[in-house]
Amino acid sequence: MSDTGLSRRSMLGSIGAGAGLMGAIGPSTAQAALLPEPKASAAFDVVVIGTGMAGCAAALEAVGRGAKVAVLEKAEENRAGGNSAYAAGIFGMPRDDSQESRKMFLEDFVAKAQGRGNAKLYAVLAANARADLAWLRQNGVQFMPTEGTMPPYRIATVTTAPGTFMGMPRQLKAMRDRIVEKGGVIVFGTKARQLLMDDRGAVAGVRALGADGVVDYKSRSVVIAAGGYAGNKQILEAYSDPNAGALMVRGIDWATGDGLLMAQDAGAGLRGLGGVMALHISAVDPVETSAGNPFAAQPFCLSINREGRRFMDESKGYVAHGKAVLNQPGQSVALVFDETIKSLPGPSTNYATFQRLGLKVAEAETLEQLAKLIGVPVEPFLETVRSFNAAVKNDSAMDAKPPKQQLAYRIEKPKFYAFHPLVPGVTLTFGGIMINESAQVLEADGRIIRGLYAAGEGAGHAFFDDYIGGSALTNCLVMGRIAGRNATS
Template identity: 35%
Template sequence: AKELNVPIVYNAKAVELLDNPQNGKVIGVKVKSKEGFEEYFGKYGVVMATGGFSANKMMLTMMAGVPAANMPVRGSHSVTGESILLTGPYFPKVVNVDQYHCGPIHGPTGANPLNIVNTGIAVSKETKRYTDEGKTYVQMSRDTAALTRDNWGYMIVDEDTHNLPMLKNDWFSYSSHKAPVYKADTIEGLAKEAGLNPVELKKVVDEYNAALKAGKLGELTPPNTHKNPRPILRAPFYAVPFQGGMTATFGGPLINTNGQVLDTEGRPVPGLFAVGNAAGGLFYDNYVGGAQLTSASVIGRQIADYVKTLAK
């Protein structure tokens, strides 16, 4: 950018898209900075590259629902999505705004128990199993947000599971964030440490162990479909509190292969482009790891190639 003499303005928040009143083409943006309001214009238009709305509770409530809005932020706290709303006057075709990626987190500390949550049994504050522990961590996080009080679950494991080599980094990460891990030599003692019901937790663990031994985990309510379920037998026992956490949203204005925002009639909005999570139509339900920022880079380059053709 420096080599091309492209100015970069910091601490400037976009508040309005500007267009040519003669033809409706988007030609610039009005921003608010510490100096007040300023206007910037682009020769070929404006590229929306500000991410989704994963840190905006109002937008999450309206578009993805209350459980999603109640998730602590697991991704960036500055991705608040207002820029997506700025496209409204041009009637963009907005898609997949109910879709998002989530994962487990201990909200107060930011600790991530990623692989731990698929190793034992998950119970709510009421000391009841509420989800199938064979689901992915994304699905379990959605269930935790939707099916538990205050979006809190507890993963219960024993010493053998705790010592699995594959979980070493997870336990280290959790402790380095000073997130609580409750530990006791009995299930009843563990329940007291974690603030759960001792009688109920003993009942749940015994029922799980018996079903595992009999090969009847699928008959539990809810069923447990884990491919490699582990017993909870060897002391000490551990309880890991976690929540479903919001990572990133997938929806926004639909774009074509040139990165142009499409209106509700499927026509490009002149001068308006979007990339990454500010655009819709690339991801839904889940995403390919590493593909969100990559897609922003790829489509951003495609936009540059496209506007070169306009200059000819």
């Protein structure tokens, strides 16, 4: 980091008039007692915390406006990019720039979140997503040439090049390169620990811990883009579910909600953390939690717990399934299917992915053999399949216990298969720092904390219970860019 060790006088000189006031009064940390005074400090216009999609969008926007920007990242450079680097790389957006398409986008988001998501934020995403994706392209981020769809939602999608689950690390690197090209500084292996505040109650920088010890990164504004809290078992157990400590983490296990905690120490309100409705959960292979996700097969299969029994309507989809698995004995299940189901497009794609990744798929000529392979008692399992098969009429099995509303297929044609074991894993967390549509951080009573902005997974409590695939990255991009713009104004 080139600026470490700047004297107080020269540092204040470099950030101009606002710094004079800050220097005269002297910023203090939100938790002054916990970290010692730093030996070194540096001055910037904007400090961004995090190198995921939200942080990169904020920093890129700010350097583009001529600001002197530092990005702090607690991971080392080879692990940069947070959960954004693990993402499939799908971004959702309105189908075109018409009011009608934006309205459909907004309505579908509101419906998906059962009316409990952040509709004000969805309106901002609808208004900006297409222009911001074009801006990413201008900044060297590459996408697959054609737009996709995501039925039943009335939105369009684009996927980062060269394709699903392959593009994000490369495209985030392109963004980091562009930030540095435009004069930004990215400091890896440096954990933001506390916000600095001046005596007017405005945020005035970040106290961070890195290889050089404690350093103050002073600035006129700070953007928190430190991601979610899927890796923080204390937060999950306290707010989501007492069982949530058993959840696997599908992305980075160092997504520990640091941004939420730092913001809260500085007076910010938090919203949307309560219950499993604040989590996106999927039942995944415990060895490969990111890509070992049979989400397309799941609604067609029978989900069988350790007692050999069904426990839910599998047609409700993979997130409802992931949450239900959390309450099953041992929190481990098998998704059982037969040769007919295996030949369907979604299940066959998931089966091929598991084969490619070398993940376990149990295969047997008889249901008795399958029961033994997946370690469930044979008789209850056979009775479960028998009674389910007898209840299948057309597409549903409404007399089965529990009933299945649609996608009901008899399990009758050998071979018999099971994705097993599957355990619940968190994809992303929905609770976050309270912000307004300008990405300004708010206290619980709605007051603005001056100088503090937040964006991405850990801000805005955008979603509730579930989300439309692709909307998390779009949220990071749009709100990150807004945070970067307003942090420089």
